[in-house]
Amino acid sequence: MSNQFTQPLLTLRRPIKRLVVVTLDLVLSLVAVWASFYLRMDQSGLPLYQQKYVYLLAPFLAFPLFVHFGLYRAIFRYTGMAALANTAKAVGIYGVTFFCLLLLLKLDGVPRSVGLIQPMLFFLLVGSSRAVAKFWLAGWSGRSRHAEGRLLIYGAGEAGVQTASALGAVRQFVLLGFVDDDRTKVGGHINGVDIFCPEDVPEVIDRLGITDILLAIPSLDRSRRNAIIAKLREFPVHIRTLPGMVDLASGRVTVHDFQELDIEDLLGRAPVPPDSDLLARNLAGKTVLVTGAGGSIGSELCRQILLEKPSQLLLVEHNEFGLYTVHRELEGLRAEHGLSVEVVPLLGSVGNLGRLREICRLYHPATVFHAAAYKHVPLVEDNPSEGVLNNIFGTLNTARAAMEGAAESFVLVSTDKAVRPTNVMGATKRMAELVLQAMAASQTVDFGLMDGQVGGEVRNRTVFAMVRFGNVLGSSGSVVPLFRRQVLEGGPLTLTHEKVTRYFMTIPEAAQLVLQAGAMAHGGEVFVLDMGQPVKIMDLAKRIIQLSGLTVRDDHNPDGDIEIRITGLRPGEKLYEELLIGDNPEGTAHERIMKAREDYVPWPEFAPELAMIRLAAERNDEKMIKEILGRHVHGYEQRAEGSAANTVLV
Known part of the structure; x- marks a missing residue:
């Protein structure tokens, strides 16, 4: 009425x-x-x-x-x-x-x-x-029947109370209770809403028909947060996390402000803590260049580098809109923190040696982070020539321009797919590592053969290093955005193989590792992160479904909400990834970072091979490309042909 x-x-x-x-x-x-x-x-x-x-x-x-x-x-x-x-x-x-x-x-x-x-x-x-x-x-x-969810707030502290107050201004949720670990609060009320203990959650969900649980304990440490999420995953509820406290305080909270769980919550482990001294060592007060600055890793590198207060930050990117976007964001970040860093957007491709030389001659970068690469396995598998030109020779061009410009350090962003690769993308990334290893081992590097002329020696005063890590959660090519989009569409979640496992890190974690490794390098090292146990993609898919308040539809539960569909391994895809070629990793000053000095080919022997594979790429000779890759990339040769790449467990 x-x-x-x-x-x-x-x-x-x-x-x-x-x-x-x-x-x-x-x-x-x-x-x-x-x-x-x-x-x-x-x-x-x-x-x-x-x-x-x-x-x-x-x-x-x-x-x-x-x-x-x-x-x-x-x-x-x-x-x-x-x-x-x-x-x-x-x-x-x-x-x-x-x-x-x-x-x-x-x-x-x-x-x-x-x-x-x-x-x-x-x-x-x-x-x-x-x-x-x-x-x-x-x-x-x-409290009308038009409310979209029946909500429990986990946390009856200040954040939970602010959220409850803000919810009074929206109609998307009916707040039916609080949950708190503090026994002195249990049994009490906040604005007439009951406070329950965690043990009562199953009964409360069933009795009150709870559809959503909002985590409102921003001060909680990661291990305790993961333990709470693990318990809540057992129930058919959508688990969300708190929006920013500024939005809460201003009263601008709607259903769209409640966020999905952090990538770290899906990962199930605490991120690797950074060492602030290492982060600043090669950055503070220096001119820093980042290639691929508009990409997932490159843009995060730029954000973190900016906060370390370099004198200049050079953004090299061939995608105009990507460069515009990251430059605009960094300018906002610079103004927000009151930094005097000069951020310079530079359009250019790593395939253009002349442009890279010009940039290094004009700005004299002291530190270079090379993140530009083609990383999508099936696409590079279908376009091997472009993979070679961009991943191998893009790295060579950038490293050469840095060396000729007397840069102090050069760090390559590599991948675990470079280890015993079964695909062209991984093989080209390993070849890029070999390029830097060969250059790092030489006091002078003769690029004459690359230019088709006699002479061309360059004195090496640059410290080269590589950082190898696993898949990055939340990047444009990550499975997490794909799975979340598929959940919103009602499924199915597509998975290439039920046994596929991957090492995972967050984007900030990966960027921190790259920055710290560059500071620890002496020349030629391959740095890898102790990333713990690899994650089964099947488990990750189930976790995303459960945390969305839904159930998996399978033979055991034919009435479930979302199906997980196996599509088959794609060309060049492996079931398991590795981080080390050898078995002798060494420790470093960072407890979670390891390094390895892996085999390489000296530059005088390697340069003719590079000239040959470049010629093969320019002629689009896929057979010759794979033959050369097979000669130099350990583990690639026996999988370069046939269907074994799709079935061998590495």
């Missing part, structure tokens, strides 16, 4: 709503005048003597003050303590002015006490009207 009156009011245009509120306030001011005379003089009839002027004074005084204090800009069902305080200020000033005017005018039949009683009654009436409107309009609509 109440909804029949509420909905027409909510659908009125804003000017009409304001007119209704103004009219209500003017009527309340007159009611307060009448009530003050009644209380002071027991007068309930028409005004006597000059009392009519009081009835005129009250609304004409109240209206401009209320407008000045913005009381008609507020939306009743979204108002809170701030709006009530504003109302109190307006009525307070109104009351002082009203009392002083009555003293000065000395109207017949108007006691001075009316100047005190009327403002107090007026404040009570106005405040009560706002409160009734808030709970009537927001309360009924917020």
Whole structure:
């Protein structure tokens, strides 16, 4: 019944709503005048003597003050303590002015006490009207059958209370309870909402029909957070995490502000902690160049480098929109932190040696991070020539320009797919590593053969290093965005093989490793991260489905929500990935970073092979490309042909 009156009011245009509120306030001011005379003089009839002027004074005084204090800009069902305080200020000033005017005018039949009683009654009436409107309009609509979810908030602390308060202004969720580990809070209430203990969660979910649980404990450490998520995964609820506290404080919380769980929550382990000294060593006060600056890894490198306060940050990217996007973001980050770093966007391809030479000659970068590469396994498998030109010779061009420009350090972003690769992408990345290993081992490097001319020796004063890591969660090519999109579409989740496993890291984690490895390098090292146990992609897919409040549809549960469909391994794809070619990793100054000095071919022997594979790539000779890759990339030769690449377990 109440909804029949509420909905027409909510659908009125804003000017009409304001007119209704103004009219209500003017009527309340007159009611307060009448009530003050009644209380002071027991007068309930028409005004006597000059009392009519009081009835005129009250609304004409109240209206401009209320407008000045913005009381008609507020939306009743979204108002809170701030709006009530504003109302109190307006009525307070109104009351002082009203009392002083009555003293000065000395109207017949108007006691001075009316100047005190009327403002107090007026404040009570106005405040009560706002409160009734808030709970009537927001309360009924917020608990209506149109609510999209029935919510539990995990955490009855400050963040949970702020979230609950903000939820009063939206209709997407019905808040039915809090959950908290603090036994002193259990059994209590927050604004009439019960607080439960974690052990009661299964019964509460079943009894109240909970559809969503919001984690609202931002101070929780990662291990405890993972333990809570692991328990909640057992229940058919959608687990969400808290939006930013600024949005909560401003009251701009809607269903879209509640975020999916962090990538770290899906990973199930704590990220590798960075060493601040290592991060700053090759960055602070220096000119730093990043290739592939618009990509997932490159852009994160740029964000973290910027915060280490280099003198200049050079962004090299061949994609115009990608360069524009990352440059704009970094300029905003620079302004936000008040940094004096000069951020320079540079359009250019790593395949263009002349452009790279020009950049190094103009800006003299001290530190170079090479993140530009083709990384999509099936695409590179179908376009091996482009993979060779971009991944191998893009690396060679960038390293050569850095060496000729006397850069202090050069770090290659590599991949675990370079280890005993079964695909062209991995093989070209390993060849790129071999290029740097050969250059690092030489005091002078002769590029004459590359240029088709005699001479061309360059003295090597650059420290070269490679950083090899696993798949990056949340990048443009990661399975996580794909799985989440497929969940939103109702499935199925597509998986190439039920036994596929991968090493995973987060994008910030990968970027931190690259920066720290560059600082630890002495020349020619391959750095790898102790990433713990590899993750089964099947388990990751199930975890995403469960954390979305859904169930897996399979033979054991034919009535489930989302199917996981096996599509078969793609060309060149492996079931398992590795991080080391050899078995002798060494420790470093960072407890979670290892290094290996792996076999390589000296530059004088390797240069002719590079010239041959470049010629093969320019001629699009796939057979010759794979033959040369097979000669130099350990583990690739026996899988370069045939279908073994699709079935061999490495």
